[in-house]
Amino acid sequence: MINPNNHDFHIIGHRLCPYVQQVVIILKELQIPYERTDIILSEKPDWFLKLSPLQQVPVLVINDEIILFESKVILEFLNDLTKNTLHPASTIDRAIHRSWSEIGSKILTIIAHIIYHDQSKSSFEISAQKIRNLLTLIGKECPEYLIRQKSALYMIDVIFSTIFRYLNVFNDATGYAFLDQDTLIYEWQQDLMKNQSVQEAVPDNYHELLAIFAHQQNSFIGTQISKSVPQKPKLPRG
């Protein structure tokens, strides 16, 4: 069994990537020491192209020799290291938990569509409505104990915290209500975003960086987020 305190963990990421955030949140939650290197996705360095089989982040490098890729695999590895503390205890609950986490993966795919492809307000709204519908479904069908406040973060919390971070920015920029207040999901969002590991998984200027990144994709949301950032910053490409 790998003891994280006796091994070097090095995460290769990108400042905004939600999948990288998930790994970083778990590393922080579990107090596993790690080193982090962020790359620019549009200018991937040669060492990264050689290292990452799918040329995507996150990649976890252990002891400069073992390469793990795909966020779910890395998260499950970290969970195994810590004796399954990121999932509920019973087998059936774990399966239910994983099923609902897949809705989170689906929402992240729609968010990527919004950032990269939705060029008009109407196409943004079609995608936003799909997210709203999925969140409403979770509020109705997902067992409450999976998302009610618990003593520690579960994997499902980690996945959804990265979603809620985006939705907060999208809401500020467009006024679109992805969630209704006074609902369980709304409370869940509020609780998760207060979490220190969730807050620290992105740079302090996340909002500005996301504005620049999304603007570079020529999408509707990019323009809206740029307008909502108080001062147009001059920051490096990301």
Ligand SMILES: N[C@@H](CCC(=O)N[C@@H](CS)C(=O)NCC(=O)O)C(=O)O
């Ligand atoms: N299924 C992958 C998805 C990771 C992913 O999409 N990463 C994006 C950044 S958020 C990436 O590296 N994209 C490569 C690129 O934009 O060239 C995982 O879960 O690790």
